[in-house]
Amino acid sequence: MTLSDITPSLALPRPDLAQESLAQESLALFGREGWLYLARLHHDPAGQDRLWLDAFEMTSGCWHQLLDTSLDPCPLAGASPQPGCRLSHDAAGARLLLEASTPRGRWLFSQETAGDPLAQPRLGGLQVSGALVAQLACDALLSAPSGLIGMRRDPQKPWRIAQLLDLDPTASTPRDWLGSLAPELAQGVTQAAIQGERLLLAVADAKSGFSLWATALETPDSGWHCLLERGAERYLHNREVFALCPQGETLYLAAGAAPEQRRPESAFFDYQGFELLRLEADGNWELLAGVPRVSPQGLKLPLSALGPGLGVRQREWRLLHAQDGQLILGATDEEGLRLWRSRDGEDWEALAQQGLEQIQEVRRCRMIACGARQAVLILDTAESDPNQAIRLWRLDLEQGAAS
Amino acid sequence: MIPDPLIILSPPRSFSSVVSTMIGQHPELYCFPELHLFVTQTVGDFLDRESKKENYSGSPGLLRALAELHEGRQTTSGVLRAGLWLHARRDWTIKALLDHLFERVAPRIAIEKSPITCMDAEFLAIAHGCYPRARYLHLTRHPVATRQSMGEFFSERKRLRSRHHAQASLEFDHLLLWYRMHRNILEFTARLPEGQVLRIKGEDLLSEPDRYLPQLAEWLGVRTDTAAIEEMKHPERSPYACVGPMPARGGNDGKFMRSPQLRAGRVREPSLAGLLRDTPIDWIAEPGVELLAAAGLQPMDSETIAAEVSALAQRLGYH
Numbered sequence: 001m002t003l004s005d006i007t008p009s010l011a012l013p014r015p016d017l018a019q020e021s022l023a024q025e026s027l028a029l030f031g032r033e034g035w036l037y038l039a040r041l042h043h044d045p046a047g048q049d050r051l052w053l054d055a056f057e058m059t060s061g062c063w064h065q066l067l068d069t070s071l072d073p074c075p076l077a078g079a080s081p082q083p084g085c086r087l088s089h090d091a092a093g094a095r096l097l098l099e100a101s102t103p104r105g106r107w108l109f110s111q112e113t114a115g116d117p118l119a120q121p122r123l124g125g126l127q128v129s130g131a132l133v134a135q136l137a138c139d140a141l142l143s144a145p146s147g148l149i150g151m152r153r154d155p156q157k158p159w160r161i162a163q164l165l166d167l168d169p170t171a172s173t174p175r176d177w178l179g180s181l182a183p184e185l186a187q188g189v190t191q192a193a194i195q196g197e198r199l200l201l202a203v204a205d206a207k208s209g210f211s212l213w214a215t216a217l218e219t220p221d222s223g224w225h226c227l228l229e230r231g232a233e234r235y236l237h238n239r240e241v242f243a244l245c246p247q248g249e250t251l252y253l254a255a256g257a258a259p260e261q262r263r264p265e266s267a268f269f270d271y272q273g274f275e276l277l278r279l280e281a282d283g284n285w286e287l288l289a290g291v292p293r294v295s296p297q298g299l300k301l302p303l304s305a306l307g308p309g310l311g312v313r314q315r316e317w318r319l320l321h322a323q324d325g326q327l328i329l330g331a332t333d334e335e336g337l338r339l340w341r342s343r344d345g346e347d348w349e350a351l352a353q354q355g356l357e358q359i360q361e362v363r364r365c366r367m368i369a370c371g372a373r374q375a376v377l378i379l380d381t382a383e384s385d386p387n388q389a390i391r392l393w394r395l396d397l398e399q400g401a402a403s
Numbered sequence: 404m405i406p407d408p409l410i411i412l413s414p415p416r417s418f419s420s421v422v423s424t425m426i427g428q429h430p431e432l433y434c435f436p437e438l439h440l441f442v443t444q445t446v447g448d449f450l451d452r453e454s455k456k457e458n459y460s461g462s463p464g465l466l467r468a469l470a471e472l473h474e475g476r477q478t479t480s481g482v483l484r485a486g487l488w489l490h491a492r493r494d495w496t497i498k499a500l501l502d503h504l505f506e507r508v509a510p511r512i513a514i515e516k517s518p519i520t521c522m523d524a525e526f527l528a529i530a531h532g533c534y535p536r537a538r539y540l541h542l543t544r545h546p547v548a549t550r551q552s553m554g555e556f557f558s559e560r561k562r563l564r565s566r567h568h569a570q571a572s573l574e575f576d577h578l579l580l581w582y583r584m585h586r587n588i589l590e591f592t593a594r595l596p597e598g599q600v601l602r603i604k605g606e607d608l609l610s611e612p613d614r615y616l617p618q619l620a621e622w623l624g625v626r627t628d629t630a631a632i633e634e635m636k637h638p639e640r641s642p643y644a645c646v647g648p649m650p651a652r653g654g655n656d657g658k659f660m661r662s663p664q665l666r667a668g669r670v671r672e673p674s675l676a677g678l679l680r681d682t683p684i685d686w687i688a689e690p691g692v693e694l695l696a697a698a699g700l701q702p703m704d705s706e707t708i709a710a711e712v713s714a715l716a717q718r719l720g721y722h
Contacts, residue, residue: 207717235720266586267714270593292622294603299618307597 003339003354005389006056006376008038008063029378030087030096031370034058036118036392037066043083043102051085051100051107053121058374058394067098067121073105080106082155086136091148092168096121099136103282108136127250130254131169132329138165142194144217149177149199151192159240161189164199177201181213181224195246200227202253203242210233210255212279228277231255233295237271249281252288252327252345254320256308273309274317276329278345288345303346309333310348321367323375324397328376330365337362337379359383359391374399407507408534411516412592413542414584416552418605420656421514422542424638425608425616425665431625433508436464436643436654437517440497441530462515464654466691467647472507477647498705512623517670521584522713527591534542538623539595541588541602543719546581546712547673553577574688582712585719604720606670612636639663673718679709 026041036056043049053067071342080101088097094114098121109121135141138150147168154162164177177199178186185337190210191202199216202225205211209231213224226362231238232255239257246252256274275290287293287300294300308313319330319339329340329348336359339351361382367375377393409432413419427434439462443449453461460466460483470477492500505513520526530537554577592600601622608615616635620627625675640645644663646652653659679683687695687702695702702708716722 101539139503208720233720236717264710264714266711267718269586270589270718272593272597290603291597294601294607294615294618294622296614299621301622302597 002358002378002396003351004394004396005355005391006036006061006394007388008054008056026083026085028085028087028098029368029376030089031312031368032089032096032117034374035373036368036370037087037096038374039085039087039098039100041083041085041100041102042105049083049100049102049104051098051109053098053109054391055118055119056376058370061394064118064119067109071100071102071105071107088136088141091131095119097136110262131167131171131174134165134174135167138167141167142192142199143217144194144199145197146217149192149194150174159190159204159266160187161192161201164192164201175220177215177220180215180220185211185213185224191241191244193244193246193251195251196249200244200246200251201204201400202244205231205236206239206261207236209238212240212241212253227279227283232275232277232287233287233293233300234275234291236267237291238275242274242317243320245320245327247322247325247327251279252320253277253279254317254329256317272307272313272332273315275308276304276310276320276345278303289348304348306348317375318362318365319367321375322368323369324373325376328375328395328398331369332362336360337365339377356393367395368380405502405509406512407536407538408501408505408513408515408705409538409540409710410417410520410530410534410542410647411514411542412521412588413516413544413548413605414521414553414581415518415519415544416549416556416656417518417544418609419516419518419542420659421477421663421665422605422608423514424641424644424655424659424663425612425635426540426619426714427514427629428618428634429625430634430638431511431631432448432514433511434514434516434622434641434643435468435504436514436647437470437519438501438504439463439519440465440501440515441517441520441526441533442523443686444529445493446489446495446500449497450490450493458522460650461489462654463647463651464643465489466651467643467654468504470648470651471642472504477642477648477651479650482648485651488559489624493627497529501533512625518584521588524587524591527587531591539592539600540619541592541600542605543585543602543721544605545672545675546578546716547675547678549581550577550678553580574691576684576686578684578712579686579708582715583657585715589715596705604685609665610669612665638665639697675722679713684709 022108028039030037038054040052041066049071049218051069051071054200055064058387081103083102085100090097091136095111098109112122113119135150139153140151149167150167151161152163154160166175167263173357185203188203188205190204193200197217199217201213203211205319211226212228214227215224216222237257238255239261240252244253254274254276262268262271263388276288278286278288284297287302289302289304289306290308292301315333317331321328325343327342327345331338336357340348342348343349359381363382364380367377367380370374375395377395379391383389411419421432426432442454450461466485467477468484470481474481520530611630616632617627643654646660647654686705686708
């Protein structure tokens with residue numbers, strides 16, 4: 001496995017990485033087999049709006065510019081007070097869609113040629129259905145067996161999922177999956193994932209610790225079932241689930257309390273770091289890394305033999321990503337950002353930092369799959385140089401281990 | 404080879420007598436009564452400290468344990484001999500005395516539980532200094548139930564003592580004692596490796612012993628078979644599960660010694676939020692406030708104290 005810096009020589013605007021599609025910002029990233037697409041929107045209230053689209057080819061390591069255009073008013077209704085752009089794909093998954101919106105209007109570009117990753121996006125050329133409009137308004141898409149579910153986050157509280165909508169083109173009104181959840185739970189949903197035939201939701205709770213809920217996608221009337229509660233018996237030290245990563249029938253979770261949430265001090269003075277958990281298909285859960293404890297399901301000892309923070313207390317969680325049967329974990333400590341990989345959550349192999357240690361103060365990061373075995377790591381750093389604030393790193397999962 | 408002990412950490416009135424005695428009934432474990440030893444470095448200092456409490460020969464639990472282990476039974480004459488034996492070893496360190504006790508019960512793992520150890524960070528440091536590889540079981544009980552139990556216990560003690568020692572004292576609500584002692588425990592255990600500490604709610608253990616006792620046994624690395632667990636459900640079989648002989652009648656909670664059987668049924672958890680909402684709490688009584696003022700100090704406001712106690716309760720899984 002190798003890491004290489006692919007940050008383009010552009011001043012990338014800082015996105016809100018808590019939102020999968022960076023909806024409120026003027027940067028969007030999207031991964032497809034062998035390609036990473038990067039859209040930038042420049043909104044100038046006194047001048048013209050401008051939109052760029054670049055594509056990074058994973059095999060050659062080259063950037064290609066696909067679009068550089070000014071935006072003239074105003075082909076679609078629905079102008080947004082906040083400028084932003086989004087990348088998505090059409091229902092068949094063959095054509096890239098690029099939406100941009102500013103206070104002046106809203107534009108939708110689509111690739112004319114299906115299947116060509118370098119096809120130029122054109123304005124219009126696509127029938128704008130209600131389902132497509134709903135899809136484009138989402139911050140992320142979940143692929144369910146019966147179709148797509150769109151996720152929207154609360155613009156005021158981006159950690160919170162505000163809506164989970166069925167994007168069924170035949171339905172007159174999209175179903176909101178949060179509507180069937182108890183209101184006090186629906187207010188705290190932070191993560192959602194689809195695993196097989198079920199939809200999973202993680203609910204943050206500042207007093208009791210997170211809970212994890214599931215419902216059957218085919219029979220939603222059967223209601224929601226609690227899979228884990230009380231922060232998996234760690235109470236409010238597992239205030240929230242940071243990441244939900246399904247791998248086949250197994251579900252991996254990273255949980256803990258974010259630094260800004262560790263209040264009051266009397267509840268967190270002995271907080272020791274994030275945990276990794278694994279939920280099996282039979283409902284049993286295991287502690288992979290964390291604090292040993294008793295539970296109604298039996299004694300839980302960390303199967304990796306590592307404590308919170310993967311063995312280093314106060315190490316801060318940054319990333320948990322599942323791809324190609326592997327888990328990638330990212331965390332920051334005194335040595336900067338560090339990455340590990342594992343196939344089962346029990347044996348963790350440190351990856352060589354290969355330059356990541358040079359990056360001071362990673363604030364947030366996420367990873368986008370660009371095909372089965374390639375991914376791009378996106379880092380939002382505290383770097384004041386606008387050319388260095390957002391960094392992109394290619395991760396090749398096919399390569400041998402490096403540590 | 405003396406196995407490293409298990410040290411149970413809890414405030415008083417937290418089920419520690421019944422829980423520690425239950426654990427100690429496992430065939431591979433041995434629970435002592437409250438020894439109160441981790442408060443000084445030497446036996447001489449310990450005896451001087453106990454003398455101030457009118458325990459001139461030592462703490463009742465220690466005297467009972469010495470009598471039991473030296474003579475195989477606890478009698479008044481045996482307790483007196485234990486006291487003489489102890490006074491002859493004033494130069495011993497506390498570690499040497501504990502090693503002597505633990506050697507007597509080896510290869511069983513010794514269990515030490517003395518709530519006073521959690522009163523002061525210094526006492527916890529003494530325990531850790533003596534046995535750096537000891538395991539620690541942090542036993543908790545709901546703050547409201549603990550407060551009520553402490554209130555009943557300490558009011559009786561205060562009534563008895565006031566006959567002889569009438570003086571102003573820093574009187575405070577027992578929720579603050581619950582808070583202070585758990586905070587001491589958490590600050591201490593946070594520095595230990597994860598595998599050395601386990602935390603358990605007393606309510607869970609007593610409500611579902613068949614679910615939680617095997618987990619404790621597994622953590623300690625001892626037998627988890629049905630016969631061993633069944634033994635643990637009979638705390639009344641401990642030699643310390645009864646009132647001791649004069650002049651060492653204590654050593655465990657009085658209620659437990661009078662009725663040591665494990666009771667079946669769910670131990671309910673009251674509501675802390677309800678108590679704080681419905682009951683005006685005098686966190687520090689007027690004499691205490693005056694004492695603080697004389698020292699140039701001012702107590703925190705009630706809302707802040709209530710928030711602190713609530714947060715720590717939630718940290719431990721209580722509401």
